[in-house]
Amino acid sequence: MRSKFLVLFLCLYLLLVSVSCASFTEFVYPNFTASNLRFIDSSNGAFLFSRNSIFKAGLFSPGGDSSTHFYFSIIHVDSDSTIWSSNSDSPVSSSGKMNLSPLGLSVIEDGKGQIPVWSTPVLASPVYSLRLTDAGNLLLLDRFNASIWESFRFPTDTIVLGQKLPLGMSLSGSTSLYNFSTGDYKFVVVESGGFMMWKGHNYWKLRMHTRANVDSNFPVEFLTVTTSGLALMGQNGTTVIIRVALPPSSDFRLAKMDSSGKFIIRRFSGKKMVTEFSGPTDLCQIPFVCGTLGICHLDNDSENKSCSCPDEMQLDAGKKTCVPVSQSLSLPVSCEESKFSYLELELGVSYFATHFTDPVEHGFELSACHDLCSKNCSCVGVFYENTSRSCYLVKDSFGSLSLVKNSPDNHDLIGYVKLSFNKNSIAQSPGNKNRGSNFPLIALVLLPCSGFFLLIALGFLWWRRCAVMRYSSIREKQVTRPGSFGSGDLGSFHIPGLPQKFEFEELEQATDNFKMQIGSGGFGAVYKGTLPDETLVAVKKITNHGLHGRQEFCTEIAVIGNIRHTNLVKLRGFCARGRQLLLVYEYMNHGSLEKTLFGANGPVLEWQERFDIALGTARGLAYLHSGCDQKIIHCDVKPENILLHDHFQPKLSDFGLSKLLSQEESSLFTTMRGTRGYLAPEWITNTAISEKADVYSYGMVLLELVSGRKNCSFRSRSNSVTEENHQQCSSTTTSSSGLVYFPLYALDMHEQGRYMELADPRLEGRVTSQEIGKLVRIALCCVHEEPALRPTMAAVVGMFEGTIPLGNPRMESLNFLRFYGLRFAESSMVEGQNGESENMVFHRRESSNSGGSRLSSSYVASQEVSGPR
Template sequence: MGSLLFFLSVVLSCYLVSGQPSSEFVYPNFTATNFRFIDSAGSFLFSRNGSFKAAISNPGAQQTNFYLCIIHVASNTITWSANRDAPISNSGKMSLTSSGINITDQDGNFKWSTPPLRSSVSALILTETGNLVLLDQSNGSLWESFHYPTDTIVISQHLVVGTSLSSALSNDDLSTGNYSLAITASDAILQWQGLTYWKLSMDTKAYSNSNYAVEYMAINQTGLYLVGRDGSVVVIQVNLSPSDFRIAKLDHIGQFVVSSFSGSDWTQDYVGPVDECQIGNICGKVGLCGYSAGSDDPSCTCPPEFSANSQNTSGCSPSEVSYTLPVACNSSRNNSDSNSSPVSYLKLDYGMAYFANDFTSPVKYGINLSVCQELCSGDCSCLGIFFENSSGSCYVLENVLGSIKSSSTTDSVLLGFIKTLVGSSPTNIGGSDFNSKTVEFPTIALVLLPFTGFILLVALGFFLWRKSRVSRVGEVKSGRGTSPSSGDLDAFSIPGLPIRFDYEELETATDNFKTHIGSGGFGAVYKGILPDKTLVAVKKITNVGVQGKKDFCTEIAVIGNIHHVNLVKLRGFCAQGRQRLLVYEYMNRGSLDRTLFGSGPVLEWQERIEIALGTARGLAYLHSGCDQKIIHCDVKPENILLQDHFQAKISDFGLSKLLTPEQSSLFTTMRGTRGYLAPEWLTSSAISEKTDVYSFGMVLLEIVSGRKNCSLPTQSHSIGDDSSGGGHSSASSGLGLIYFPLFALEMHEQGKYLELADPRLGGRVTGEEVEKLVRIALCCVHEEPAMRPNMVTVVGMLEGEIPLGQPRMEALNFLRFYGRRFTEASMIEENHGQDNVILYPQANASLANGRSSWHTSFSYISSQEVSGPR
């Protein structure tokens, strides 16, 4: 009996040690360890033709960390790993059960598993493309490794919008590193610790078509592509030499590399960024990256007043032992937890740049260096600043510090300062000694700033005088006796013009403009009835410069030819003498603001969804469905009109083209409405369709809450009420304005979405439904236009055809600044006791060294004036 047991134990041990790999399929109740399949280097499953294998493998020469991997056989390259952040030993076990894949260590402790599945597993297959797939009894896919990429994608794999690649720590350690490649609706971007340092669209080898939204990234035998419109449109492409097998990988140093394999060699087809010094942490914290003469490889040194870390960590630290680099607090822009030690700043030389500055906006414009340093000194999340003398732009380095790069293009533009904590001998506190650690704010600026302000005041006064003069000269009390014959349009013919009305016809239709139904930046709107009993809305344009008839009619022909179910139809026009009138279809439920913010019946949640979707479809058509792209420039509830069954239609589209060049330049910050203006309006940046996307996001937040984004607590239902005596949101003050977008951001961070829903809905909406609209809205209001989705993508997300985007906190931090400004504005309003007055930032259109500046001065403007020309 003893000999029999010994024989069985020997047979069993031999079986365990020499397990045989399977071809293509394995089935539930299968287990694998590296030790069991040691003869095949841990491989237990091969694709049909042997191109890929699945193995419990240890990359490199190390013998401690083993992973469930997919490996390209010919090149022995890992293309995917399961338990990258939970390695096991060679005795750790992978088990396939009817519930999925489970990985445990040698003691049976859980390490990794596939997510819950909709039905039982019947088989595990490794496809010839390198995709590990769990199948149900009908051979349907339950789970695929392609849907959970790590640091690599292969041919036939799609990296969809909202997903990303994450670098490994090293070639031997597959743990998730700090670099990521994210796919957005418009680009592929590389980030370190959430800070962008490269975009595919910026590469000279990339060819772009920005008219469509990106849906996924893919590689094939001939190139790298960002693809949209269900795979039918290439948005960005990089052409590559033909190859039967290639991979795209985010390597551990932070470069995105596309490589092809042929024979026994890898060939690097594409790399981004080419300049390794652009990579966020290439030389460690405050390490200086540069190139020596004649060398293509970067070298790492330390800036003046810094030396290599004495610890076994990369990067540099202050040479002066009494100085130390601070550690950022956890909450961004948290002033209450500032470091208690005295603060000093170590100056970087000119020609030293920070990788993230090209992809972020200054936190302040038009200030001096002392103010910029004070902002950082009082903020525990701030670790350094870069300052631009000419425009007074202040860039803040928050939460993490990466590498510094040498850059000849930044000579005399940006000057950097690294924040330090002072020990026993504090000097240069607050940046007072600019000769040794900082630089003085130039004396010439103190002379030029008042002079520039005087010139701007003179220009504004001239404009107002000219406007009043034109208004007086252009007044016409009626169309009779003062306007030329209607035949004055017969001298030219413009294809596509809608019906032309005489002024007298419209005067009669509106009963001498008796019933006023609305007003806006371009003038008042009156209800009218045409002779055929059709109801119309007649807009009497008064707030633009009088254009020549041909120019006016050319623009009206463009607007009149636009037809979409979610756009208000232009039925006709009048251009007689100096009169300019537009005739629209009548919308019997009025504008969205009256329904949403009024005291009538509350809009139900599904009605709000339909309004949001209709508005999004209308904007998507204006941006990408018309022969000529049209940017609305003033998307707000007042310009969203409702018909029966709450069908939404956008009005006033295309009217911004009626502004004269003089008005366009002088009213840059006034085209649009307070609360809906995108940041690029205020910085003289280029205006694009993404400006409308921002405004739509703000409208979407109002649709969710049923209240204005910035309003007094007494004007609508309260926000963040805490009857239990809890804390108050930083989005509001107890006395003044409430800035709802910041409150929405805070509730998103906490996952408390129901706090944002209109309380009048009385629980008739779920947190998941609110989350959907809030996430879409926050993606729309990203500070950088390129990070916002286009309206086609927004429609897809609202319809559920495209996965929801993930709002990026680094692109939404500006809302905290806006929230503080609105709070300050409300307090000043309280102190001045003025009715209906707000504080509003004024734009300065001056340019310096290619950068726009926005001086954070404030002036009083009545809320009726803010809408301005649209």
């Protein structure tokens, strides 16, 4: 009887254990096994809760009871948000088990042996307990309660309040909402911030979001979620580098790399999860939002997107891929093909990868770019930039494309999709069978006759065109007076590359009768306008020009209109009405660098923004000097002529306009052009003018970017020169009135290696001495007195990018700055005594017999000689 009772008791015990078990609070201990079925009744699959039941751990299925995919996960109880999963790429069935042993944690698929689908790494000491904290951290503890493994150190797609994501680690988005397998999207912490990647290619960075504030330029060490938002920290966690400020809250908050390709921050509020932050805001910036080669369209005033395929392609819905309509062509599927075709994409179509990678080649012909892709097995397409002749390769696989309306920046970059010839389809195509034998006999007779009559018709049309052009030329000479434009149509002559022609009435209406003036300079006033398609433009009225005919004007405009570069303001069109000439430019929404850098209002430019502006401006000048068909010397590089677009992207303006000046102005500009503080010494001596004059002016602008103030200005000693330094540099750098000639001060500090003295005090330490020293050294190399010692702008770009070593300033060619500083101080004192305007420039004079450059004490007002502003 006793034995029967014991057997019955054991059977009943095993039955109860197999059906359901009570969950545990905060701790479980080794030699413990859990499955979803074992805890399904009491805790819906959870075997462990944190002390206050804020989080739970167990084997769960995101797809509900009917799913066959179970993951060992940690879930926030109130919001049902999964914050961590162990076996994301190896789900188990409902009978799968989680085992806790002295060796660690493991997940095993029941019935498939004891080989785990996931396990913790080899641990330093035996496991004593498993603990789930109220912060959501799962810990393995040794017998001294010391942590030997934590889930917080191995995040999957999410981090929560108080958790850190260290430098070099990433959050990997899942495949979908119900499939936790690792997807193609990833958020990575790097020294400069946070980047989002798709299949290893960058497509967005946290700095791009309007709510991301850059507080410092120290290297980033980790990302964390706080009660006041998101923060990227540096300097051992003591300094905020980048922050996303959110409403302060102690509620549950998480940051997640979502399966949709967005980086999101959510907070539990009012019994539901609320999205507080999401990026990118433009859905078309997500690399696979429309599938392979799908073109994403997004209205400016809408968050809704639509997808389409490129011309000559159609959607394969099953594969979410756009494929060629022609059966004789297909996307490359093998490296064995030797012949390829390239399908050209429409204008305005861009690809995310070209914004974050450098071209593989510069100065390349399109055919050579295609050949490079054809020889590369992993290449699936190319993008080609016509102006710089740059070649970008798209490797491994294509994502989605995007089409931005009214964006002239994208029209210079043309995409090409690599296609393979389908030999079987060509061979089986009915059009290729007996083509020669079935060719109609009547076509053999009619084609030669048609060609003969076509040649006669073309000859007649050519003769008629020449006659009209001769008549128009004679008529123009009879009607057009010297110094004025005729009223006839511009179609009497043909000039390749001429931009859009606007009627004067169109521009009157666009500018509201030239109501809003946004700038002025040596070439005339600039007005803000809005075209009928809602595109913002800047309309410049050219005054006192020296052109004597419409053809001469259009020839110069065609040259300027054909110059396209991402760091040059694009000329959209023109208008000619009598003596009045108008140029229509793209509108720069952040105004000039002069207003942004020196303005009293508005945010301070951070160091990274200043660096990007300096590099972009250098690239624009390098293109004018060596990338155009005709070399162009700007002659008036200064902050007023550096305009800022979205994300403070710099664009040089007013290049190539000197040929439009009148004879009076052009003769003065031959004597000297430029503005005080940016004038190269060769303008003052009889030295020939070259592109190196622009290099000098650029160096002066670079020094102003460092200091945040004009090189030639009055400053209080407390803001420009420390009391410790004042005594040793007062004779050369400052005057008794507190005047500072900053280039000379920069030279003094460079000799002493004291670069932090030169930084804009508004940066408040958010820049390092090495970063300042790099720009100061480049600037001083640019302002050498001898033009031959100055680097080319292409070399300057190389110094910025690190492909060319930093130059060493030659002190013997910089001593002239001491004479400049003395003259500047004298002239400023004279201005103060006589009440004259501070805005003056040196006048050019003959060089001394010794050959050295010296400045005359005579001055002329800057408005008489300065270039456009």
